[in-house]
Amino acid sequence: MSTSSQSYPMSGGEDLHSYIHNSSYQKAAIDSLQEKRRLYILEKIDLLSLKTGLSTFTIADFGCSVGPNTFHAFLVCFNDQPNNDFNTLFRTQPPSSEREYFSVGVPGSFYGRVLPRNSIHVGHTSYTIHWLSKVPEHVCEKKSPAWNKKYIQCNNLIEEAAKAYKIQFTKDMSTFLEARAAEIVPGGLMILQGQCLPDGVLMSETWEGIVIDTIGDCLMDMEKSELISEEKLESFSVPIYFPQFSELKGEIEQNGSFAIELMQTISHPFQDMHLTNDFTTSTFRAIFSSVIEKHLLSFLADLRFFCLQIFQIFI
Amino acid sequence: MSTSSQSYPMSGGEDLHSYIHNSSYQKAAIDSLQEKRRLYILEKIDLLSLKTGLSTFTIADFGCSVGPNTFHAFLVCFNDQPNNDFNTLFRTQPPSSEREYFSVGVPGSFYGRVLPRNSIHVGHTSYTIHWLSKVPEHVCEKKSPAWNKKYIQCNNLIEEAAKAYKIQFTKDMSTFLEARAAEIVPGGLMILQGQCLPDGVLMSETWEGIVIDTIGDCLMDMEKSELISEEKLESFSVPIYFPQFSELKGEIEQNGSFAIELMQTISHPFQDMHLTNDFTTSTFRAIFSSVIEKHLLSFLADLRFFCLQIFQIFI
Numbered sequence: 001m002s003t004s005s006q007s008y009p010m011s012g013g014e015d016l017h018s019y020i021h022n023s024s025y026q027k028a029a030i031d032s033l034q035e036k037r038r039l040y041i042l043e044k045i046d047l048l049s050l051k052t053g054l055s056t057f058t059i060a061d062f063g064c065s066v067g068p069n070t071f072h073a074f075l076v077c078f079n080d081q082p083n084n085d086f087n088t089l090f091r092t093q094p095p096s097s098e099r100e101y102f103s104v105g106v107p108g109s110f111y112g113r114v115l116p117r118n119s120i121h122v123g124h125t126s127y128t129i130h131w132l133s134k135v136p137e138h139v140c141e142k143k144s145p146a147w148n149k150k151y152i153q154c155n156n157l158i159e160e161a162a163k164a165y166k167i168q169f170t171k172d173m174s175t176f177l178e179a180r181a182a183e184i185v186p187g188g189l190m191i192l193q194g195q196c197l198p199d200g201v202l203m204s205e206t207w208e209g210i211v212i213d214t215i216g217d218c219l220m221d222m223e224k225s226e227l228i229s230e231e232k233l234e235s236f237s238v239p240i241y242f243p244q245f246s247e248l249k250g251e252i253e254q255n256g257s258f259a260i261e262l263m264q265t266i267s268h269p270f271q272d273m274h275l276t277n278d279f280t281t282s283t284f285r286a287i288f289s290s291v292i293e294k295h296l297l298s299f300l301a302d303l304r305f306f307c308l309q310i311f312q313i314f315i
Numbered sequence: 316m317s318t319s320s321q322s323y324p325m326s327g328g329e330d331l332h333s334y335i336h337n338s339s340y341q342k343a344a345i346d347s348l349q350e351k352r353r354l355y356i357l358e359k360i361d362l363l364s365l366k367t368g369l370s371t372f373t374i375a376d377f378g379c380s381v382g383p384n385t386f387h388a389f390l391v392c393f394n395d396q397p398n399n400d401f402n403t404l405f406r407t408q409p410p411s412s413e414r415e416y417f418s419v420g421v422p423g424s425f426y427g428r429v430l431p432r433n434s435i436h437v438g439h440t441s442y443t444i445h446w447l448s449k450v451p452e453h454v455c456e457k458k459s460p461a462w463n464k465k466y467i468q469c470n471n472l473i474e475e476a477a478k479a480y481k482i483q484f485t486k487d488m489s490t491f492l493e494a495r496a497a498e499i500v501p502g503g504l505m506i507l508q509g510q511c512l513p514d515g516v517l518m519s520e521t522w523e524g525i526v527i528d529t530i531g532d533c534l535m536d537m538e539k540s541e542l543i544s545e546e547k548l549e550s551f552s553v554p555i556y557f558p559q560f561s562e563l564k565g566e567i568e569q570n571g572s573f574a575i576e577l578m579q580t581i582s583h584p585f586q587d588m589h590l591t592n593d594f595t596t597s598t599f600r601a602i603f604s605s606v607i608e609k610h611l612l613s614f615l616a617d618l619r620f621f622c623l624q625i626f627q628i629f630i
């Protein structure tokens with residue numbers, strides 16, 4: 001029952017910089033699929049109900065973070081790393097008298113088993129699997145051919161580093177699917193929602209990739225200004241990998257535990273909107289402050305100042 | 316699905332005054348029954364296993380607080396109020412690689428349903444049911460015959476107040492048993508461990524009762540010194556009621572959902588030990604600081620000082 005992995009929780013609490021108040025981009029994508037997801041779940045549960053006669057259904061949200069969408073009329077299992085801010089999650093749920101589902105928190109990395117065999121009817125995960133279980137091996141080792149130099153993400157400029165990221169993604173995806181296959185009942189449903197790249201598009205060509213590269217550039221500037229050491233910068237990369245569409249599909253097929261019933265690209269509701277500097281800064285701060293804090297610690301206090309400065313130059 | 320109740324969580328976190336570091340008295344009592352409890356659970360699970368063929372068993376700990384005893388080889392549901400410090404509970408659990416059970420947190424008052432019907436095989440609660448769901452009605456109302464005057468607990472000096480406490484206990488116990496009866500499978504086991512009074516003994520005659528009365532005396536002294544207002548003191552009582560042995564037995568029999576298989580008095584392992592002033596102060600601080608803070612707020616900062624002062628005079 002091993003679920004060991006590095007863990008970088010979204011910013012907890014309910015303050016100005018918390019994930020709960022800075023995740024509207026992710027929420028908009030989740031909301032846009034609400035009706036489709038609801039129908040899929042109901043259809044699957046009808047089938048299972050006919051087959052098994054069960055009257056209580058269990059839904060698990062893997063990588064729930066803080067302030068997820070909620071479901072109705074079930075036992076809902078909210079899973080995230082043990083250092084996720086479950087206190088805020090529980091305190092911000094509707095009171096039990098106003099909801100028609102029971103709710104539990106499940107601490108543990110979803111890159112491993114977190115629930116008993118055949119205990120879940122519907123699994124759900126949203127904006128999560130691009131977080132690898134750890135920074136790929138050798139990417140932060142100066143002597144390795146996979147060393148990512150002063151870059152902080154998989155930007156495809158160093159072929160061996162890109163390979164290491166891909167290998168880690170393949171391993172993690174396989175672990176994720178095997179764990180879920182054990183936890184979800186035969187005939188159950190797994191909904192996997194998130195971001196992958198269109199085939200042939202590189203991360204560095206997307207706006208999110210550009211923002212992360214800009215944070216990387218900022219760190220390089222800070223190193224030049226001697227605010228952080230060269231060594232710190234050279235051993236820092238983020239454990240994030242966005243697979244291309246066919247790459248994700250390939251992993252699911254290769255694993256073989258699940259049959260793909262539907263796989264489609266949707267447009268993000270904010271796609272054609274102008275995202276303000278403040279919005280972008282706050283969103284990425286809520287996502288990255290924990291991973292940056294863990295590696296660079298003292299640097300955190302300067303982060304907001306620097307991010308704002310960057311975006312003013314950048315946008 | 317109503318679980319509304321007042322909530323006074325034990326002190327969270329892991330600092331000097333936290334419940335996790337100041338609950339050895341409760342832990343000693345729980346530990347002293349470990350082997351007996353283990354055998355009971357295994358026997359019950361063997362029976363259920365033969366009957367149902369199930370291979371995963373679910374155990375729920377109602378009112379787990381922070382840092383409970385853990386069980387092995389099951390799904391364990393840790394239940395407590397939504398404002399319990401689940402973060403600390405999850406962070407201080409053994410890593411998943413070192414344990415053979417899955418673990419979930421269940422936010423919600425156990426004076427109401429917190430889990431689906433027939434979802435639990437073994438229910439467990441320890442040192443919890445003496446916490447009423449709320450301060451009994453009228454006990455804090457100056458115009459009521461049940462007004463508890465400046466006393467802060469049910470010390471039997473005011474007959475109507477004692478009645479109000481008893482009525483609240485009866486209501487709460489009935490709600491507790493009905494909720495558990497729905498959640499626990501037919502043939503399942505409920506283990507209820509805690510403190511009740513020997514028949515004929517009053518709370519004010521026990522050492523715990525004397526400590527609480529002394530905290531009450533201290534509040535009266537503070538009121539005389541004008542550190543807290545008369546009004547604040549007169550509207551404050553703690554929602555705690557220790558039933559007598561036969562009273563508890565009567566409630567379980569009256570409810571009728573459970574058959575009593577074994578009900579016995581055990582000696583507390585610390586019974587013949589000298590408990591130091593510091594130990595007593597720290598234990599009661601971890602239990603009462605939240606309820607006192609909620610009512611008296613600004614008073615909290617002075618609590619430790621006053622408690623120490625009291626115990627120096629008292630013991």
